[in-house]
Amino acid sequence: MASVKLVNATKVYDNSVTAIDRANLSIEDREFVVLxxxxxxxxxxLLRMIAGLExxxxxxxxxxxxxxxxxxxxxxxxxMVFQNYALYPHMSVYDNMAFGLKMRKMEKSQIRxxxxxxxEILQIREYLERKPRALSGGQRxxxxxxxxxxxxxxxxxFDEPLSNLDxxxxxxxxxxxxxxxxxxxxxxxxxxxxxxxxMTMGDKIVVxxxxxxxxxxxxxxxxxxxxxxxxxxxxxxxxxxFIRGVIDSGKTPHFKSGSFSIPVPAAAMKKMKRRMRxxxxxxxxxxxxxxxxxxxxxxxxxxxxxxVDVVEPVGNETLVYLRSxxxxxxxxxxxxxxxxxxxxxxxxxxxxxxxFFDAKTEERxx
Numbered sequence: 001m002a003s004v005k006l007v008n009a010t011k012v013y014d015n016s017v018t019a020i021d022r023a024n025l026s027i028e029d030r031e032f033v034v035l036x037x038x039x040x041x042x043x044x045x046l047l048r049m050i051a052g053l054e055x056x057x058x059x060x061x062x063x064x065x066x067x068x069x070x071x072x073x074x075x076x077x078x079x080m081v082f083q084n085y086a087l088y089p090h091m092s093v094y095d096n097m098a099f100g101l102k103m104r105k106m107e108k109s110q111i112r113x114x115x116x117x118x119x120e121i122l123q124i125r126e127y128l129e130r131k132p133r134a135l136s137g138g139q140r141x142x143x144x145x146x147x148x149x150x151x152x153x154x155x156x157x158f159d160e161p162l163s164n165l166d167x168x169x170x171x172x173x174x175x176x177x178x179x180x181x182x183x184x185x186x187x188x189x190x191x192x193x194x195x196x197x198x199m200t201m202g203d204k205i206v207v208x209x210x211x212x213x214x215x216x217x218x219x220x221x222x223x224x225x226x227x228x229x230x231x232x233x234x235x236x237x238x239x240x241x242f243i244r245g246v247i248d249s250g251k252t253p254h255f256k257s258g259s260f261s262i263p264v265p266a267a268a269m270k271k272m273k274r275r276m277r278x279x280x281x282x283x284x285x286x287x288x289x290x291x292x293x294x295x296x297x298x299x300x301x302x303x304x305x306x307x308v309d310v311v312e313p314v315g316n317e318t319l320v321y322l323r324s325x326x327x328x329x330x331x332x333x334x335x336x337x338x339x340x341x342x343x344x345x346x347x348x349x350x351x352x353x354x355x356f357f358d359a360k361t362e363e364r365x366x
Contacts, residue, residue: 002077002154002187003029004050008059011045011211019045021211022059027204032181032188034202036195037234042211043191047157050189051080063154079148080157083164085140087132093119094128097146111150118149121183122176138169145180158190162197174201195235199223207231229362232283232355238319241289241329243282244359247272255282255356258325260304265351268366272356279359286332288353291320292346293339303346308339322347 004027011020020042027033035043048054050061052073060067068076087096094115101111119125122142132140141161148156158177162170178201181188192198198205199219207214207222207230215227226232232240245257253264262282264272272280292303305324312319313336320331320339329347339345356366 002064003027003062004155004187004189005062005065006046006050006059007062009046009049009056009061010058011042011049011054012057019211020049023213025206025213025216027187027189030185030187032178032190032201032203033206034190034192034198034204035206035208036192036198037208037214039193040210041208043193043206043208044159045211046208047080047159047189047191050155051078051157052076053080077154078157079151079153079155080159081144081148081161083160085132085144085164087140087143089132092129092131093124093135093143093146096132096143097150100147100151114150114152115146118146121149121180122146136169137165138173141165141173142176145177149180149184154187156184156186156188158188160191160193162192162194170197177201196237199235205235207234209234226355226364228364229281229283229357232357232364236285238286238330238332240283240285240355242357243327243329244279245282246279255280257282258327260324260327262304262349262354263302263351265354268354268356271366280365281357281359281362283355283357284349284353286319286330288350289329289331290348290350291322291331291333291337291339292348293337293343303348306345306347308341308343308345310341311337311339 006023006025009020009023012018023046035046037043045054049056052071056069061069063076097115097118098111101114119128122145124139124142124146127135127139162173165173174197190201202219204216205219205222206216209230215222215231222231222235226235243257243260245255247264248254248256253269255262255264306322307324308320309323310321317332317334318337320337322329322331355364357363358365
């Protein structure tokens with residue numbers, strides 16, 4: 001098993017485009033780490049740098065404490081599973097899984113033992129004599145996983161391995177990879193653009209944007225304590241609601257944006273005393289917005305009047321999209337609702353769950 005460490009790892013292409021900018025990251029032995037971010041953020045490039053498939057412009061990459069910048073991929077003792085299964089169509093499943101071991105001149109008995117062990121773990125023993133064309137997409141992906149497992153590497157690298165699967169197979173294979181990590185107890189680094197995959201799979205999540213690591217944390221800390229507006233908006237589905245406004249001092253400080261006026265919790269105000277009248281961004285997640293269905297909120301209620309735009313029942317929950325002038329919000333409830341488009345309602349925010357971000361830097365301030 002192995003630890004992986006990046007120290008100011010940077011990748012600049014010949015056209016002066018910086019793909020990875022001074023990445024610092026420590027991955028412990030046996031940890032499952034997920035690199036997540038939108039397309040073009042550099043997550044796959046970072047994975048390929050660890051694998052040795054991309055040169056490091058500056059900085060260092062260490063595996064088990066050893067700098068591997070100049071070590072070729074075959075000597076890094078890693079195994080990589082790609083989005084494309086890349087199976088040999090003329091070979092059986094057994095031969096596809098055994099190919100790398102045969103190239104290493106391993107004894108036939110040892111090859112057979114390793115392939116059978118991997119096939120047992122992945123529940124594909126009955127397919128060992130089949131050709132890839134006789135397998136489903138999910139079965140092919142398991143063969144690709146098996147080909148990596150038989151090598152018994154120090155580190156497993158996954159580059160969006162579920163992207164070619166349908167929704168049901170994605171969930172099933174995601175569970176299998178999680179189970180695989182617990183069985184093999186090895187270091188795994190997994191790349192995805194799907195934040196649901198990231199939240200459900202990783203011990204630790206690395207959120208990236210434009211080649212820069214934004215935050216490294218546990219799934220729940222990322223969700224509840226995002227470092228900046230980008231992380232807050234990227235993690236969570238539907239994403240966090242954002243409203244631009246100002247903090248207005250008075251007997252009770254309020255966040256104001258147009259007709260919106262929301263009391264600011266005292267705990268938050270301690271960190272924002274110098275931001276009076278300065279533009280700021282309020283963030284609140286859909287599940288922290290409650291709706292009063294009365295057309296006119298009760299006297300004394302702190303509910304903000306809004307109009308229902310769209311109601312989306314999605315089985316175990318309902319999403320309600322609301323509008324008031326330029327402000328658009330999404331609320332999530334676990335209950336079925338009878339609201340209709342155009343209905344006037346009152347909206348209440350959970351004050352203990354409101355976050356504030358600097359309007360210029362987008363860093364979290366409270």
